[in-house]
Amino acid sequence: MSRAARHPAARALPRRLGRWLVVFVGLLVLGQALVVAEVDPSALVEGLGGVARLVADGLPPDPAALPSAGLAVLQTVDIALVATVVATLLAIPFGAIAARPRTGSRLLSAPIRAVAAFLRAIPDLVWALVFVAAVGLGPFAGVLALTVHSVGMLVRLFAESIEEMDSGPAEALLAAGATRVQVFSHAVLPELLPTMGSLALYRLEQNVRSSLVLGFVGAGGIGFQLLSAMEEFQYRQASMLLLVLFALITVFELGSARVRAALR
Amino acid sequence: MSQPLLGITGLSKRYPNGTQALDSVGLRVGAGELVALLGPNGSGKSTLLRCAVRLVEPDSGSVRVADTELIGLRGTALRRARTRVALIFQQARLVRRRSALDNVAAGALAHHPGPRTALGWLPPGERARAAALLARVGASEVAGQRADTLSGGQAQRTAIARALAQRPAVLLADEPVANLDPEAAAATMALLRELAHTERLAVLCVLHQPALALEFADRVVLLNRGRVVLDQACSDTDPATLASTG
Numbered sequence: 001m002s003r004a005a006r007h008p009a010a011r012a013l014p015r016r017l018g019r020w021l022v023v024f025v026g027l028l029v030l031g032q033a034l035v036v037a038e039v040d041p042s043a044l045v046e047g048l049g050g051v052a053r054l055v056a057d058g059l060p061p062d063p064a065a066l067p068s069a070g071l072a073v074l075q076t077v078d079i080a081l082v083a084t085v086v087a088t089l090l091a092i093p094f095g096a097i098a099a100r101p102r103t104g105s106r107l108l109s110a111p112i113r114a115v116a117a118f119l120r121a122i123p124d125l126v127w128a129l130v131f132v133a134a135v136g137l138g139p140f141a142g143v144l145a146l147t148v149h150s151v152g153m154l155v156r157l158f159a160e161s162i163e164e165m166d167s168g169p170a171e172a173l174l175a176a177g178a179t180r181v182q183v184f185s186h187a188v189l190p191e192l193l194p195t196m197g198s199l200a201l202y203r204l205e206q207n208v209r210s211s212l213v214l215g216f217v218g219a220g221g222i223g224f225q226l227l228s229a230m231e232e233f234q235y236r237q238a239s240m241l242l243l244v245l246f247a248l249i250t251v252f253e254l255g256s257a258r259v260r261a262a263l264r
Numbered sequence: 265m266s267q268p269l270l271g272i273t274g275l276s277k278r279y280p281n282g283t284q285a286l287d288s289v290g291l292r293v294g295a296g297e298l299v300a301l302l303g304p305n306g307s308g309k310s311t312l313l314r315c316a317v318r319l320v321e322p323d324s325g326s327v328r329v330a331d332t333e334l335i336g337l338r339g340t341a342l343r344r345a346r347t348r349v350a351l352i353f354q355q356a357r358l359v360r361r362r363s364a365l366d367n368v369a370a371g372a373l374a375h376h377p378g379p380r381t382a383l384g385w386l387p388p389g390e391r392a393r394a395a396a397l398l399a400r401v402g403a404s405e406v407a408g409q410r411a412d413t414l415s416g417g418q419a420q421r422t423a424i425a426r427a428l429a430q431r432p433a434v435l436l437a438d439e440p441v442a443n444l445d446p447e448a449a450a451a452t453m454a455l456l457r458e459l460a461h462t463e464r465l466a467v468l469c470v471l472h473q474p475a476l477a478l479e480f481a482d483r484v485v486l487l488n489r490g491r492v493v494l495d496q497a498c499s500d501t502d503p504a505t506l507a508s509t510g
């Protein structure tokens with residue numbers, strides 16, 4: 001009988017040491033993160049007073065901000081809507097080409113995936129800066145920014161959905177001599193329409209949130225009004241706009257969840 | 265046998281893990297003939313059918329459908345050749361969210377390669393033909409139903425109708441009755457036999473039930489470890505020989 005078999009404690013010791021090592025390394029990593037991120041609880045405590053003053057200065061919310069907020073809200077939603085629809089229409093064929101093996105292309109799958117990864121790696125706010133420089137201030141820059149970022153996300157999600165679906169019906173049509181495009185439109189798309197619809201709706205929800213802040217960099221929407229109110233110390237106006245934002249996001253979240261549940 | 269509709273010669277396939285799934289397999293199926301293919305699990309039955317339509321690429325050998333050699337074909341020529349060989353799977357493999365009628369009509373897509381079918385359109389002529397095929401297989405009552413609402417037997421009949429929509433010369437059925445109750449299984453086998461005899465199709469059917477093979481098939485072929493060990497008429501076959509192959 002081996003030494004380890006005779007002494008169970010000897011077997012357990014390396015395992016316990018390993019666990020403590022993992023905890024120690026984890027604490028080291030967290031510690032360096034707190035230092036590099038300059039986490040300072042005392043600054044937070046000192047700042048709480050300022051936050052309280054800000055909240056007090058913003059009450060009560062100013063209803064006079066509502067009329068101009070209405071148009072900005074519409075613009076915010078429309079930026080997100082156009083971007084999501086265009087991105088979805090582009091992502092369907094590119095997602096199909098990127099998906100391996102049944103609808104995808106051996107040659108094009110990897111390059112498309114790489115481009116999609118690049119598009120979604122850049123935050124949409126950064127894309128907004130790029131397009132503001134390219135096409136000027138205004139909502140169109142916001143539409144372009146959200147479209148590009150959304151294409152990157154949806155291509156990956158659509159491709160993964162195609163790869164994970166039951167391949168049986170697609171394989172049956174391939175065996176019957178159908179082309180890959182026919183397989184996609186007659187087997188893959190009908191099966192995945194609810195899933196793709198759900199993903200697109202969720203993307204719309206994300207885009208509405210993103211669209212709120214695109215105005216900070218001049219790409220349209222209610223973000224510009226909010227930024228202006230804060231810079232001009234119009235805190236009651238700002239708090240009214242925040243209430244409007246809260247209502248908008250809540251309505252979108254609830255509506256999107258219901259529609260996605262119905263699609264399942 | 266005069267020129268067979270399906271002629272397989274010297275078909276071999278070794279998988280990357282080293283398994284010799286098929287070892288120089290040869291068999292022939294004539295027009296109007298139903299041949300049952302039996303063998304223990306892992307004997308190569310499903311691999312043989314999948315190699316015949318090039319869903320799996322064989323290492324060597326020949327697969328002829330009428331006068332067309334399938335091995336070596338690519339692209340459009342392969343797609344055209346595949347229309348002559350219809351494959352029915354153990355699971356019906358229907359598009360769940362589409363109707364039985366649309367599923368059957370989709371079987372004829374290879375005959376309509378234009379841009380409209382690529383966008384999801386089905387030719388009206390094929391839809392009418394699909395309705396007739398569903399009636400032919402005794403499933404006209406489910407034409408408008410979504411495929412995911414069909415029973416196992418109804419789904420398999422719809423899959424057979426889809427196979428017929430291809431206008432095939434050869435029907436390959438891979439355990440088509442494995443998931444059916446005995447009554448539905450017998451009805452499906454009776455349908456396959458009728459199609460073989462009346463439509464003059466060459467039907468090769470993988471089965472695990474020797475009793476079904478002896479009752480409905482004209483010939484039985486026994487595979488073991490990738491090789492044909494028996495190939496004879498059912499009338500000449502001793503049931504005891506097949507008893508241990510399930």
